Amino acid sequence: MAPFAKTGGLGEVIGSLTNAIRGLGHDVSVFMPRYRSIDIQQWELEKVIDYFEVIIGNQLEATRIFMKKFANGVKVYFVEHPDFFMRDELYGTVLGDYQDNDRRFTYFQRATLKAVEKLKLAPDIIHCNDWQTGFIPVYLKTLEANYAPFQKARSIFTIHNLGYQGNFPPDSFLATGLGWEFFKSDFLEFYGKFSFLKGGLVFADAVTTVSERYSREIQTKEFGCGMEGVLTARKESVTGIINGIDPKDWDPETDRDIDAQYSVRNVSPKKVNKAVLQKENGFKTDENIPLIGFVARLVDQKGLEILIPILDQLAQENMQLVVLGTGDEKYHQILRDLAKKNKKWLGVHILFDAKLAKKIYAGSDMFLFPSYYEPCGLGQLIGLRYGAVPIGRAVGGLADTIQEFDPVLHQGNGFLFEDYSSEALLAVIRRALKIFKQEKLWKTLVENAMESDFSWTASAKKYEQLYETVKRRPFNIAKS
Ligand code: ADP
Helix, strand or coil, X not given: CCCCCCCCHHHHHHHHHHHHHHHCCCCCEEEEECCCCCCHHHHCCEEEEEEEEEEECCEEEEEEEEEEECCCCCEEEEEECHHHHCCCCCCEECCEECCCHHHHHHHHHHHHHHHHHHCCCCCCEEEEECHHHCCHHHHHCCCCXXXXXXXXXXXXXXXXXXXXXXXXCHHHHHHHCCCHHHCCCCCCEECCEEEHHHHHHHHCCEEEECCHHHHHHCCCCCCCCCCHHHHHHCHHHXXXXXXXXXXXXXXXXXXXXXXXXXECCECCCHHHHHHHHHHHCCCCCCCCCCEEEEECCXXXXXXXXXXXXXXXXXXXXXXXXXXXXXXXXXHHHHHHHHHHHCCCCEEEECCCCHHHHHHHHHHCCEEEECCCCCCCCCHHHHHHHCCCEEEEECCHHHHHHCCECECCCCECCEEEECCCCHHHHHHHHHHHHHHHCCXXXXXXXXXXXXXXXXXXHHHHHHHHHHHHHHHCCCCCCCCC
């Protein structure tokens, strides 16, 4: 949950959705691990439980719970376990996932439910997010099913990215505390392993994902990551609710991290941000040269395999490109090498830096999203708000939030392409560069982009409706 810890969209969404739900008058508590980055003094965390034990396999794990209450009433509880969570990263290093993620997140889920009991919270809805929480709906209907307040709670499982499933070998299953009768394909077994994510998909009272388009895509073989059968079987309970961004957190008019503030009524200072970005990347400072940004986790999903092969052609286009990201080592290497050879127009920054990301959104004319799949994507929403016109592949949330610009009708807020190929990507970039040269048209497009509304208002209401519907469903214990 941002601002405490984030690796991408999930952290961002939990940070802002909780405020939006709170804004509708609900009591909201969040549980997350106390990662190393979350300092007790800095955040003035209050210790609310000093000690309790959680059984994981045949080991007792000591637990402490801290809490932060924000002025608006949102409470965030931190599950502390030094061995599991006081590490440099959240899920793994460049070398791969931490080997004990099975134990870490089995522990997190069990400790969270125990803490909810000890704190005597009586939730109506337990909203679980991604594989790290997939067994919570399972526990609510099995090991925790006799605890009366949980019989009143209903669970929702939201898929932020189906590609991350938390699948582990049978050996690890013992630690979950569940009986082997659940290690079956009707329940938790998934191609010889067990899957946290599948637990959420099978056991939650409702399943959502972060755009309507993605909710349909994941029921197909192409995008289902092996879960399409499970999802299709539950299709009545699977819906898509598009993510929003908090307009206060992402506002070029008040953003102090950028060099010049601007708004849709006064776009012109955006040029200052562009000039700074050009200068800091060692590019020629010229407002007529289009500057394109790319900020993402550097993983296959984000389309680097179709972007990298066209860099030679882009070099001919009199444009500039700034890349910010971290991820797979292979991409770090390739991009660093390319940047050395193309200093004049290609800037590469291999790190996670929220401030630099903002400067890139503010200084870019366009932003690239050539994703193979994209559940929702926040980058294009931020890009729109900062007047960096999105160029994206017509999948998932990109297709639901970007409308192709029509130069005749002056409608639309970006550019879309269909085929996952370098040719299609190059063609759409060239289409955008052509419009960029037509100053008046471009100005209209930037205004359209900045006026697109992806605040949480509408989506938070949809979650509220879903919570109400799910709350009325009867409680049932899972039978094997
Ligand atoms: P995902 O959740 O798949 O990573 P999203 O587009 O939903 O993708 O969210 C990514 C968020 O993380 C965006 O706000 C993006 O700007 C930010 N981000 C990604 N990589 C970096 C980075 N290296 N430095 C700063 N911010 C980043």
